[in-house]
Amino acid sequence: xxxxxxxxxxxxxxxxxxxxxxxxxxxxxxxxxxxxxxxxxxxxxxxxxxxxxxxxxxxxxxxxxxxxxxxxxxxxxxxxxxxxxxxxxxxxxxxxxxxxxxxxxxxxxxxxxxxxxxxxxxxxxxxxxxxxxxxxxxxxxxxxxxxxxxxxxxxxxxxxxxxxxxxxxxxxxxxxxxxxxxxxxxxxxxxxxxxxxxxxxxxxxxxxxxxxxxxxxxxxxxxxxxxxxxxxxxxxxxxxxxxxxxxxxxxxxxxxxxxxxxxxxxxxxxxxxxxxxxxxxxxxxxxxxxxxxxxxxxxxxxxxxxxxxxxxxxxxxxxxxxxxxxxxxxxx
Amino acid sequence: xxxxxxxxxxxxxxxxxxxxxxxxxxxxxxxxxxxxxxxxxxxxxxxxxxxxxxxxxxxxxxxxxxxxxxxxxxxxxxxxxxxxxxxxxxxxxxxxxxxxxxxxxxxxxxxxxxxxxxxxxxxxxxxxxxxxxxxxxxxxxxxxxxxxxxxxxxxxxxxxxxxxxxxxxxxxxxxxxxxxxxxxxxxxxxxxxxxxxxxxxxxxxxxxxxxxxxxxxxxxxxxxxxxxxxxxxxxxxxxxxxxxxxxxxxxxxxxxxxxxxxxxxxxxxxxxxxxxxxxxxxxxxxxxxxxxxxxxxxxxxxxxxxxxxxxxxxxxxxxxxxxxxxxxxxxxxxxxxxxxxxxxxxxxxxxxx
Numbered sequence: 001x002x003x004x005x006x007x008x009x010x011x012x013x014x015x016x017x018x019x020x021x022x023x024x025x026x027x028x029x030x031x032x033x034x035x036x037x038x039x040x041x042x043x044x045x046x047x048x049x050x051x052x053x054x055x056x057x058x059x060x061x062x063x064x065x066x067x068x069x070x071x072x073x074x075x076x077x078x079x080x081x082x083x084x085x086x087x088x089x090x091x092x093x094x095x096x097x098x099x100x101x102x103x104x105x106x107x108x109x110x111x112x113x114x115x116x117x118x119x120x121x122x123x124x125x126x127x128x129x130x131x132x133x134x135x136x137x138x139x140x141x142x143x144x145x146x147x148x149x150x151x152x153x154x155x156x157x158x159x160x161x162x163x164x165x166x167x168x169x170x171x172x173x174x175x176x177x178x179x180x181x182x183x184x185x186x187x188x189x190x191x192x193x194x195x196x197x198x199x200x201x202x203x204x205x206x207x208x209x210x211x212x213x214x215x216x217x218x219x220x221x222x223x224x225x226x227x228x229x230x231x232x233x234x235x236x237x238x239x240x241x242x243x244x245x246x247x248x249x250x251x252x253x254x255x256x257x258x259x260x261x262x263x264x265x266x267x268x269x270x271x272x273x274x275x276x277x278x279x280x281x282x283x284x285x286x287x288x289x290x291x292x293x294x295x296x297x298x299x300x301x302x303x304x305x306x307x308x309x310x311x312x313x314x315x316x317x318x319x320x321x322x323x324x325x326x327x328x329x330x331x332x
Numbered sequence: 333x334x335x336x337x338x339x340x341x342x343x344x345x346x347x348x349x350x351x352x353x354x355x356x357x358x359x360x361x362x363x364x365x366x367x368x369x370x371x372x373x374x375x376x377x378x379x380x381x382x383x384x385x386x387x388x389x390x391x392x393x394x395x396x397x398x399x400x401x402x403x404x405x406x407x408x409x410x411x412x413x414x415x416x417x418x419x420x421x422x423x424x425x426x427x428x429x430x431x432x433x434x435x436x437x438x439x440x441x442x443x444x445x446x447x448x449x450x451x452x453x454x455x456x457x458x459x460x461x462x463x464x465x466x467x468x469x470x471x472x473x474x475x476x477x478x479x480x481x482x483x484x485x486x487x488x489x490x491x492x493x494x495x496x497x498x499x500x501x502x503x504x505x506x507x508x509x510x511x512x513x514x515x516x517x518x519x520x521x522x523x524x525x526x527x528x529x530x531x532x533x534x535x536x537x538x539x540x541x542x543x544x545x546x547x548x549x550x551x552x553x554x555x556x557x558x559x560x561x562x563x564x565x566x567x568x569x570x571x572x573x574x575x576x577x578x579x580x581x582x583x584x585x586x587x588x589x590x591x592x593x594x595x596x597x598x599x600x601x602x603x604x605x606x607x608x609x610x611x612x613x614x615x616x617x618x619x620x621x622x623x624x625x626x627x628x629x630x631x632x633x634x635x636x637x638x639x640x641x642x643x644x645x646x647x648x649x650x651x652x653x654x655x656x657x658x659x660x661x662x663x664x665x666x667x668x669x670x671x672x673x674x675x676x677x678x679x680x681x682x683x684x685x
Contacts, residue, residue, distance in 0.1 A: 012452045018535035022334045048642065082637055084392040085620045091385070092615030095541050097533045098438075098462065101445035107454065117536050134607060141341055143538040170402045173432070173439045173466075174612055175621035180398065207644050208652075217653050218660035243662055289662065290649050303395075304641055311643035 016101075018112040024125070024145055028113070028154040030057050035157055039200030044193060046204040047305070051193025057156070062149075064192050069147055073130060075188045080131075086184055089176045090127045093120060099168035099178070105161050113158050116168035116178040122155055123185050156194050159185040164299070187302040199300045206309045210292040211256035217243075217289035223259045224287070227269045239276035241287055248286035253313060255294040288312075335534045342542035346550055353596030357589025366592050367572055368581040374599035381606025386614050395635040399624040406630065418626040425625055432622055436470075439463040462526070469519035473548070475499055475512035476555070483573035507559060517552040520545055544610060547601050554594040564588045 019026050035057050044052035053063050065071065080087050099116040101107060106114040113119060121143065128135035128144035135144030145151065164179035189195070202212035209216055215223070224241055232238040242248065254271065258264035275285045291312035298306035356366030403414025416437075419425045431437040444459040478495055482488045500508040524545050527533045558564045568584035569591055575582040605611070617623065650657065650664055657664050 008452060012447070012449055014447060014449075016447065017531055020334070022337075023535060025334075081392055082395060084389055084394045084618070085398060087389050087392050088615050088618055088620070091389075092609060092612040092619075094609045094612055095533075095536050095538065096439075096462065096466075097530070097536060098442050100532055100536075102443070107445055107447075112532060112535050115532065115536065121536070132607065141538075142540050166400060169400045169621050171438055171442060173436055174616050175400055175432075175438070175619040177398065177400065177621045180621075210644075210649065216656060217662055218656040221660045221662060245663065289657075290646055308641045308643050311641075312646070312649075 014108065014110040016106075016110045023112060023118060023121070024140060027150065028157055030153070030157055032058075034109070034161065036160060036196035036198045039193070039195030039197050040204075043197070043200040043204035044195065047207050047308070049193060049195070049200070049301075050191055053193065062153075062194065064152075064194075068152075068192050071191050072147060072152070072188050075191050076127065076130070079184050079187065080127075083180070083184065085177065085180045088174075089120065089181055090124050090131075092174055093117065093124070093176055095121075096173065098171045098173065099176075102167050102171050103162075103178075104165075104167075105163075109161075113154070114161055116172075116176075119158050119162060119178055120176070120181050122151070122158055123181060126151065152189075152192075152194075155185055156189055159189065160196050183299070183303070186300070190302055195301070199297070202297050203301055203305060203309065206293050206297050210288070210290045210312055212293055212295060212297050213256045213260050215256060215260065215292065220259065220287075220289045220292055224268070224272070227259075227265065227272055231269055231272060235273070237276065239272040241272060241275065242285075243287050243289055245286040249284040250286070251291070252285055252287055253291050253294045256292055257295070259292075335528065335537065338537060338539045338542055341539040342546055345539075345543055346546040349547070349597060349600050350550065350593055353593035354589055356596055357587075357592025360585070363583045363587075363592075364581075366596060367583045367587075368576065370599050371576055371595065374602040378602040378605055381603075382611075382614060385606050385611055386618070389615070389618055393636045394620045394624070395637060397624050397626070397628045397633045398620050399626045400621040401626045405626050420625050420627045420630065422625070425623060429617070429623060433616055436463055436466055439466055461522075465519045465522040465526075468515050469523060472512040472515035472519060476516055476552070479510065479512065483570050484577040486574055505560070510559070513552055513556050513559070517549060517556065520549045520552065524549070540608060544601075544604070544608065547597060547604070551594065551597045551601065554590055554597065558588070558590055558594065562588060562590050564591050 038055050038057060039049075039052075041052035041054055044050075051063075051065060055061075055063050080090075095117055097115075097117060101115075103114060103116050103119075106112075106116075113122065125143055125145045126147045128142060129139070129146055130136075132142070132144070134142045139145070159182050162178060162182040164182050166177055166179045169175050169177035169179070205214035206212045208214070211220075221243055224243075228239050228241070252271070252275070254268065255264065258268040258271075275283075279285060293309070296306060296310070298304075298309035353366070356362045356370075399418070401418045403417025404412060405418045406413045406420035413420065415424045416428050416431065419428050428437075440460070440463045442459045442462055443456040446455050446457065447453075448455070475495065478492065479499060481492045482496070485492070496510070499510045499512050502509055502511065524542070527537050527541065527545075565584070565587050568587045571582055571584045572587065647665070650666065654664055654666070654668060658668070
């Protein structure tokens with residue numbers, strides 16, 4: 001984080017004018033406060049992600065496998081064959097610019113490579129070099145460039161400055177969805193162990209404890225118990241939630257932030273009060289400590305990780321014979 | 333590549349096309365090549381290239397339902413669904429697609445952000461110019477293309493004649509002025525000026541953005557020149573184009589070289605089309621965010637390449653936390669004695685943050 005917190009007057013001083021040099025010729029400088037720190041190797045190791053190691057984004061050497069270009073290009077080819085969206089979105093953008101000022105990362109930073117169109121071009125340029133004859137022959141003239149270390153660093157910097165909100169896709173006349181492009185670009189980077197710790201460690205926590213905060217089963221019970229105390233203090237009624245109870249009709253899953261920090265905790269207390277009422281009406285509800293994350297944290301790493309982290313939900317549901325209800329998720 | 337380089341590169345490319353076309357028109361010996369061989373070749377490249385590109389897209393599956401859901405999904409009966417922004421039936425998707433393709437609906441909602449640093453306010457205003465000129469551009473182009481059917485069909489079908497009379501309803505000049513050609517040229521001009529004038533547009537534009545604009549502008553300009561300024565033997569031209577359409581190619585003498593420039597520009601456009609961003613014509617129909625239904629809660633979508641993945645099973649979870657679960661009064665599947673191995677409480681401790 002930045003050492004000094006700027007005041008609102010300084011923060012609004014955003015320059016949306018692009019630099020004079022073309023975007024391919026403008027080197028990307030990783031600014032402190034904009035990038036997140038690298039994924040903790042222990043977290044990568046825990047879930048078996050490739051190339052776990054200690055590294056720092058500002059280092060020159062990111063300690064990549066020797067054949068990293070090959071890994072990325074093979075990965076890209078593989079994903080083009082598996083996602084029609086990627087293929088079409090790589091091919092049909094006309095650069096009309098309708099998406100540009102719809103992105104909150106661009107609005108807030110003024111950095112032109114945060115315009116969805118350019119964020120996509122970062123990948124598209126490499127795609128053109130590899131997949132179009134014109135790109136191979138004419139290079140920069142048709143917006144194609146080789147995948148270099150600099151390009152990879154640029155990918156990492158900008159593809160982790162996208163929250164996959166899909167607002168650009170609402171305004172795009174062809175529905176080009178940067179979220180789709182960002183997800184797949186991050187998959188490619190994860191093949192090399194390029195991640196950020198805001199994602200890598202929550203992912204490892206989800207895998208191990210069932211929730212991204214790493215709340216272990218006894219602590220989960222404890223936290224809800226504490227909410228019950230609060231509710232009893234105020235209302236005089238004590239809800240009696242059950243956990244991991246087999247045979248319950250409804251398995252309730254909420255983002256783990258709800259049991260951990262305000263204001264989510266108030267939501268969680270609301271659930272407890274509601275369920276107390278519903279149980280009196282005859283519904284049969286249980287909570288799970290194993291499937292204790294309603295957020296979709298795998299989404300920020302890869303489609304595969306999404307599936308791996310979501311697995312506890314149907315399996316907890318299957319073993320208890322109940323049907324699952326998932327409260328509002330975060331992360332799509 | 334900065335804006336000057338991009339402009340120079342694409343202008344040189346267009347200049348080369350015009351010169352080659354002019355040579356084809358000025359050297360009579362080349363007329364069969366430029367009047368017959370190249371048009372057929374360009375048409376073949378266009379059709380085969382278009383099909384190849386669409387098949388290439390179609391070969392990749394759509395593994396997930398990723399419709400852009402910019403409105404209320406179909407839910408309980410008393411919750412109003414936004415049928416256009418989140419269609420749940422095929423017909424609703426058709427409605428969404430028609431509005432998208434025919435009226436450029438997504439572009440219609442375009443806004444422009446403005447930041448007022450003095451008072452720290454960020455505002456959005458509805459911005460219709462791009463939408464209006466994009467519509468003008470595409471529809472005038474369509475009218476021009478349809479009008480040209482008179483050169484390829486004999487007798488000239490009534491709809492084409494009717495279209496011409498609508499297009500020329502101003503009844504100014506002789507031959508009467510066709511509005512579409514000028515609208516096309518004007519709209520291309522706007523798109524070009526916008527690209528050059530708006531700083532971020534200039535920044536994202538590639539030579540492959542300027543080139544098609546110059547190409548289409550040149551086609552429109554040569555067409556307008558031939559109609560209103562330089563006399564061209566229209567009968568001869570029609571003989572040639574009809575020959576192409578009926579697969580009986582003939583090359584009449586005495587057609588002005590301007591026509592050969594015009595024709596060659598069109599051939600270049602056709603051949604360039606499948607390999608460029610112009611393929612948005614095909615892509616818009618296949619864009620998964622627009623042509624899918626937002627029905628992920630209604631139907632189970634199965635990913636065609638779904639493969640098994642390593643997961644953290646409940647047994648593994650219980651194995652690690654069993655003692656603590658028992659302590660907290662949680663039900664467990666196995667009792668500690670049965671499990672055999674003691675739980676490593678050390679490692680369980682260090683990840684609680």
